[in-house]
Amino acid sequence: MFTADNYIVANSVEEAYELNKARNSTVVGGMLWLKMSNKKFKNIIDLSKLELDKIEETEEEIQIGAMVSLRELETNEILKANFGEAFKESVRHIVGVQFRNCATIGGSVYGRFGFSDILTLLMSLDCYVKVYPTGIIPIEEYAKQKQENEILEKIIIKKHNYNISYLTQRLTKTDFPILACSVAKIDDKYRVSIGARPMRAVLVENELSSNPTEEEIVKLQNHIEETVKFGSNMRASGEYRKLLAKILTKRAIENIGG
Ligand SMILES: Cc1cc2nc3c(=O)[nH]c(=O)nc-3n(C[C@H](O)[C@H](O)[C@H](O)COP(=O)(O)OP(=O)(O)OC[C@H]3O[C@@H](n4cnc5c(N)ncnc54)[C@H](O)[C@@H]3O)c2cc1C
Missing domain, CATH: 3.30.390.50 (CO dehydrogenase flavoprotein, C-terminal domain)
Known part of the structure; x- marks a missing residue:
């Protein structure tokens, strides 16, 4: 299990980014992957006050906040109406319901894990990520990048048939x-x-x-x-x-x- 000296709840994405630039700092999602490590962090930065736990639909796109849980991806009606069973299918094997209630899409996409179900599904869609401070980029571009101290804010999927x-x-x-x-x-x-x-x-x-x-x-x-x-x-x-x-x-x- 990792340890940390300070637990900081960020008040804005900008603040989270500035804090995350410091050595031995890290942003946390559900902490389910992080907890497997023995790292000693100075600061861990919590994004839960930034309203990134919502799935929103506009005429052109669906926006999924980075703090949305895998369980929400599995059960959300907006995702079901637009993408059928695809989201449910991509997460239903991941450990169990209690785990999926905690693990976030942000942690999954930022991690760019070589085993990732979520990344595989999102790459097949007309999908973008909103990253601070870079801006909005296609997910296939993000998937190739090195992990830096950027903050992943949202996943954006353009609407189509x-x-x-x-x-x-x-x-x-x-x-x-x-x-x-x-x-x-x-x-x-x-x-x-x-x-x-x-x-x-x-x-x-x-x-x-x-x-x-x-x-x-x-x-x-x-x-x-x-x-x-x-x-x-x-x-x-x-x-x-x-x-x-x-x-x-x-x-x-x-x-x-x-
Ligand atoms: C036992 C186990 C089995 C798993 N099996 C599968 C599987 O079969 N398929 C699959 O696809 N996945 C699997 N996963 C991965 C899991 O689904 C999550 O992707 C993982 O737990 C990360 O999500 P989290 O919210 O816990 O992230 P955390 O552990 O909190 O964070 C993971 C990384 O992302 C960073 N991070 C988190 N949020 C942000 C953000 N908004 N911006 C920038 N950086 C951020 C953290 O700093 C950290 O480096 C498994 C994980 C575990 C532990």
């Missing part, structure tokens, strides 16, 4: 995924994201037509084989993950009804 299939393979129900695949048909274009490789999720370029033929799907599978890197760890080999990625991508496209 979405049809999403989110699939994972796990050794047991609540373990980390050994591969995650999210395919979103956005209006009539596809976005394909592969995560838990076990490296950060990546977007796979594709030339799928609105109703992909078998040939187009095979071409995409070959493209995955040639361009996406897969690694080995105690859960699975890179070769197995590559096979899974090709199979889950095909299955997800078929689920969408392409």
